[in-house]
Amino acid sequence: MGEWRLEDIIYIGARRLLDTNKKIHFVSSEEYFMNDIPLAGKTIIFGSSPYLYFKKNKNSSIKINSSDMKKKISMLTYKKIIFLSSASVYGFTKNDNMFLEIDKLIGTSAYAKEKITFESLIIEQSKKIDAVFIIIRIAGLFQLKTHSNRTDNFLDKIFFNIKNNINEKLNLYHSGNQIRNFCSVFFLKTVLDKLIKYQNDSVRYNVANTAPIKIIDLIHALNRYLENPLLINLQDSEEVSIHNALNCSALFNKYPDLCDLQINEDKLVKMITVTKNT
Numbered sequence: 001m002g003e004w005r006l007e008d009i010i011y012i013g014a015r016r017l018l019d020t021n022k023k024i025h026f027v028s029s030e031e032y033f034m035n036d037i038p039l040a041g042k043t044i045i046f047g048s049s050p051y052l053y054f055k056k057n058k059n060s061s062i063k064i065n066s067s068d069m070k071k072k073i074s075m076l077t078y079k080k081i082i083f084l085s086s087a088s089v090y091g092f093t094k095n096d097n098m099f100l101e102i103d104k105l106i107g108t109s110a111y112a113k114e115k116i117t118f119e120s121l122i123i124e125q126s127k128k129i130d131a132v133f134i135i136i137r138i139a140g141l142f143q144l145k146t147h148s149n150r151t152d153n154f155l156d157k158i159f160f161n162i163k164n165n166i167n168e169k170l171n172l173y174h175s176g177n178q179i180r181n182f183c184s185v186f187f188l189k190t191v192l193d194k195l196i197k198y199q200n201d202s203v204r205y206n207v208a209n210t211a212p213i214k215i216i217d218l219i220h221a222l223n224r225y226l227e228n229p230l231l232i233n234l235q236d237s238e239e240v241s242i243h244n245a246l247n248c249s250a251l252f253n254k255y256p257d258l259c260d261l262q263i264n265e266d267k268l269v270k271m272i273t274v275t276k277n278t
Contacts, residue, residue: 008023008024008041008042008043009023009024009025009041009042009043009044009045009196010024010025010026010027010039010041010043010044010045010078011024011025011026011027011044011045011047012027012029012032012039012044012045012046012047012048013027013028013029013032013046013047013048013049013053014045014047014048014084015028016143016185017045017047017185017188017189017192019189019193025041027039029048029049029052029053030053030057032048032072033048033050033053033064033072036071036072036075037072037075038075038076038077039075039076039077040076040077040078041077041078042078042079042080043078043079043080043081043082043196044076044078044080044081044082045081045082045084045192045196046076046081046082046083046084046118046122047084049111049114049115050064050069050114051110051111051114052111066117069117069118069121070121073118073121073122073124073125074125076125077129078129078131079131079132080131080132080133080134080196080199080200081122081125081126081131081132081133081134082134082136082192082195082196083118083119083122083133083134083135083136084136084138085115085118085119085135085136085137085138086107086111086112086115086137086138087099087137087138087139087140087180087206087208087244087246088107088109088111088112088115088244089105089107089112089115089116089119089137090103090105090106090107090137090244090246091105091106091107091108091112091241091244092239092241092242092243092244093241093243093244094240094241094242094243095243096179096243096245098181098212098245098246098247099206099244099245099246099247100206100247100250101137101204101205101206101250105119119135122135123135123202126202132199132200132201132202133202134195134199134202134203134204134205135203135204135205136191136195136204136205136206136207137204137205137206137207137246138183138188138207138208139180139181139182139183139206139207139208139210139245139246140153140154140155140180140182140183141153141182141183141184141185141188142155142156142159142182142183142184142185143156143184143185144156144159144184144271144272153182154170154215155182155268155272157170158170158222158230158272159272161230162226162230162272162273165228167228167231168231169231169232169233170230170231170232170233171233171235172215172216172219172232172233172234172235173235173237174235174236174237174239174242175216175234175235175236175237176214176215176216176217176219176232176234177214177215177216177242178214178215178242178243178244179212179213179214179215179243179244179245180212180213180215180243180244180245181208181209181210181211181212181213181245181246182208182209182210182268183207183208183209183210184209184210184261184263186261187207187209187258187261188207190258190261191205191207191251191255191258194255194258198255199254203250205248205250205251205254206246206247206248206250206251207246207248207251208245208246208248209248209258209261209262209263210262210263210264210265210268211262211263211264211265211268212245212246213265213268217265218265218268218269219232221265221266221269222269222272222273225269225270225273226273
């Protein structure tokens, strides 16, 4: 495939974050991983994950290793790159402290390790070509779309069950004692817009817009609004390090108007349950 050049923005993966009102060139994960594509643009939004792609396409004969990742990243030319990383890179903690951007990355899953590798490769490439790198570590994404069956996130799964009067038991691991926060797709799109327009220095940001919450407390709060309480299958665990909540103060201090999009526990509960009676 030939070289694609673009004046403004290239999205590599992350299809559901596309803003069709902008001049955008989109490269699917399949195109990117199956071909050696040199890409150049002012801003690149990098949201592809070999782990997730090949998990969904198990019959693919092509596998991506770290040397392949390095080669593909080295073929990118840009003034600014925004990498969609994940809260999973931090791993978990046994205390209630929220992770800061300066904390050590100890993610243990294959997905987390992949994100850590990409972070390193993107920083290396950015320094090589004297470009700005922006690493955003995103909490679990949710959308709560009425006409969607996508239930990748725990919140979306709950929303789907409530909306469709499904009484299926939800597995709740660690007895629901995990503390974490979440990020709405709308909020992430708003953050990306800010970063594309205004962020001209290399930086790492945690990105979430719900308050940190213990999952079992969220379930109890939801059940107070529901005629038919959610059915939960509590899974016990001897694990101690189970908390994964992000401290996003750096992002909110830089862009204070984003504070208006923060969601407290009560508002989140209402967002999840409101369509029950509509």
